[in-house]
Amino acid sequence: MSDDKKLPTRAENFSDWYNELVLRSELADYSPVRGCMVIRPHGYGVWERMQRALDDMFKATGHVNAYFPLFIPESFLSKEAEHVEGFAPECAVVTHGGGKLLEERLVVRPTSETIIYSMFAKWVQSYRDLPLLYNQWANVVRWEMRTRLFLRTMEFLWQEGHTAHVTHDEAEHETRKMLGVYRTFMESYMAMPVITGLKTDAEKFAGALRTYSCEAMMQDNKALQAGTSHNLGQKFAKAFDLKFQTEQGTEAFAWNTSWGVSTRMVGGLVMTHGDDAGLRLTPKLTPIQIVIVPIYKTDDERAATIEAAKRIADELGSFTRPDHERIRVHVDERIGIKPGAKYYHWELRGIPLRLEIGPRDLAAASGMLVRRDTREKRPIAWDVLRAELPIVLQQIQDDMLAAARARMEAHTIRERISYDRFKEIMAGDGAFVYAGWNGDPAVEARVKEETKATIRCIPDAEFRSAVAPTTCMVTGEPAKFEVLWARSY
RNA sequence: CGGGGCGUAGCUUAGCCCGGUAGAGCGCCUGCUUCGGGAGCAGGAGGUCGCAGGUUCAAAUCCUGUCGCCCCGACCA
Numbered sequence: 001m002s003d004d005k006k007l008p009t010r011a012e013n014f015s016d017w018y019n020e021l022v023l024r025s026e027l028a029d030y031s032p033v034r035g036c037m038v039i040r041p042h043g044y045g046v047w048e049r050m051q052r053a054l055d056d057m058f059k060a061t062g063h064v065n066a067y068f069p070l071f072i073p074e075s076f077l078s079k080e081a082e083h084v085e086g087f088a089p090e091c092a093v094v095t096h097g098g099g100k101l102l103e104e105r106l107v108v109r110p111t112s113e114t115i116i117y118s119m120f121a122k123w124v125q126s127y128r129d130l131p132l133l134y135n136q137w138a139n140v141v142r143w144e145m146r147t148r149l150f151l152r153t154m155e156f157l158w159q160e161g162h163t164a165h166v167t168h169d170e171a172e173h174e175t176r177k178m179l180g181v182y183r184t185f186m187e188s189y190m191a192m193p194v195i196t197g198l199k200t201d202a203e204k205f206a207g208a209l210r211t212y213s214c215e216a217m218m219q220d221n222k223a224l225q226a227g228t229s230h231n232l233g234q235k236f237a238k239a240f241d242l243k244f245q246t247e248q249g250t251e252a253f254a255w256n257t258s259w260g261v262s263t264r265m266v267g268g269l270v271m272t273h274g275d276d277a278g279l280r281l282t283p284k285l286t287p288i289q290i291v292i293v294p295i296y297k298t299d300d301e302r303a304a305t306i307e308a309a310k311r312i313a314d315e316l317g318s319f320t321r322p323d324h325e326r327i328r329v330h331v332d333e334r335i336g337i338k339p340g341a342k343y344y345h346w347e348l349r350g351i352p353l354r355l356e357i358g359p360r361d362l363a364a365a366s367g368m369l370v371r372r373d374t375r376e377k378r379p380i381a382w383d384v385l386r387a388e389l390p391i392v393l394q395q396i397q398d399d400m401l402a403a404a405r406a407r408m409e410a411h412t413i414r415e416r417i418s419y420d421r422f423k424e425i426m427a428g429d430g431a432f433v434y435a436g437w438n439g440d441p442a443v444e445a446r447v448k449e450e451t452k453a454t455i456r457c458i459p460d461a462e463f464r465s466a467v468a469p470t471t472c473m474v475t476g477e478p479a480k481f482e483v484l485w486a487r488s489y
Numbered sequence: 490c491g492g493g494g495c496g497u498a499g500c501u502u503a504g505c506c507c508g509g510u511a512g513a514g515c516g517c518c519u520g521c522u523u524c525g526g527g528a529g530c531a532g533g534a535g536g537u538c539g540c541a542g543g544u545u546c547a548a549a550u551c552c553u554g555u556c557g558c559c560c561c562g563a564c565c566a
Contacts, residue, residue, distance in 0.1 A: 034558075
């Protein structure tokens with residue numbers, strides 16, 4: 001069946017499209033264990049690019065990497081009341097080791113606040129020891145009922161930043177700063193615009209004073225919480241006795257923050273940019289930026305075009321160049337596969353650029369350059385590749401962000417609408433709806449119950465509407481906040 | 490954990506009602522011809538029909554149990 005070659009379309013069934021695409025583009029595969037996934041080289045290559053960029057940003061903002069253990073004594077989790085209530089139901093617990101029943105059961109970390117702050121407590125005596133600005137790259141386990149590749153798996157990879165400060169304001173500043181780092185990363189690397197803001201109490205992290213998040217719009221108009229940053233206040237410090245002597249000689253508890261992004265972002269990248277032909281990866285995150293496809297009829301032509309392709313690849317991708325001057329090139333020299341089939345192969349995998357080199361091009365020392373995002377084709381001389389490719393790649397990066405931003409704006413509603421209209425929207429195509437809220441958690445719960453939509457965040461100033469809503473969309477009472485409503489992943 | 494569905498080759502599946510030699514498409518391997526948008530022909534490899542019992546001369550097919558997976562709900566980066 002030739003239909004086997006086509007993906008389901010986004011319009012037909014967005015969910016099927018996503019699942020099929022992740023499998024067929026070889027980002028990931030299902031594992032023998034329910035709810036877990038194998039991240040294949042193409043998907044891991046994207047994650048590695050994400051890690052590298054973020055890690056540089058963390059270092060540039062003064063953080064250091066460390067590693068804390070996978071196993072946490074069960075009693076640690078219970079020390080912070082809200083935290084244990086939030087996480088206990090989804091913990092994997094080790095009861096046996098070496099064939100014996102353990103004296104104290106060990107939780108496989110669902111997140112590492114408890115173990116990290118217990119260690120911080122050991123290391124901090126004076127205000128001079130603060131701040132502590134730590135990050136770790138790790139895997140965590142949460143026993144989810146319903147899983148989806150990248151978006152929600154029982155084990156996932158992430159980074160978790162954990163810091164300790166002398167004052168509340170310093171911790172708050174850190175929380176906001178890292179949210180800003182995430183936003184910058186998502187926009188400039190993933191070309192995924194986000195709305196940042198404060199979570200309501202119902203949606204905040206278990207154990208946090210305040211949670212901020214980055215919310216991105218997927219192509220089905222649902223929101224994806226792509227990253228969170230928490231001001232933990234002194235809750236964990238008090239639970240783990242993380243205190244220090246102040247400049248004045250008094251004793252005080254430290255103020256903590258934690259912040260994280262995960263492999264979920266790979267799913268976000270797919271659902272932000274993918275089309276019915278496959279993935280569209282951004283130039284900054286794709287493992288391969290340009291694929292060269294040689295075209296030939298005879299053996300002589302094959303030898304000549306492949307030779308030219310390899311020479312170009314060596315020139316553009318040489319390891320002797322510094323990273324920022326190196327272009328990630330791949331030559332598709334597979335034999336017995338026609339050029340057309342190779343085009344589909346690389347389009348499915350989202351490679352931003354393709355260079356076709358055939359017998360006709362050899363004499364002219366040129367090739368046909370094709371963009372994955374726009375499908376635009378143009379001839380290009382070999383000798384200008386080095387100068388022009390970085391410009392084209394940056395253009396693609398910029399165009400993808402602009403396109404994603406335009407799409408988000410086209411599905412954003414800021415004018416005042418009735419709650420009935422809101423229900424219709426959420427039952428239909430969905431949207432990001434900015435509206436007034438009276439601040440009552442009961443209203444929030446009722447809307448979730450009736451429409452499955454939730455308050456994604458109380459948006460930061462730069463995302464708020466020019467004219468603030470004055471009344472609550474649901475009750476008509478005076479609005480305390482302007483909030484962003486959407487259905488979410 | 491409640492409701493629904495499904496387990497047959499690497500993948501998608503036909504066959505099951507009405508028991509009687511396990512079939513197809515895709516993919517894979519070999520060869521020849523092809524090669525500027527998913528190639529054609531010829532040959533070939535690959536299956537204890539999820540597992541365990543039972544009924545029967547005979548079970549993919551009927552019965553019982555069991556395990557696993559998928560979808561819909563409650564929980565979630």
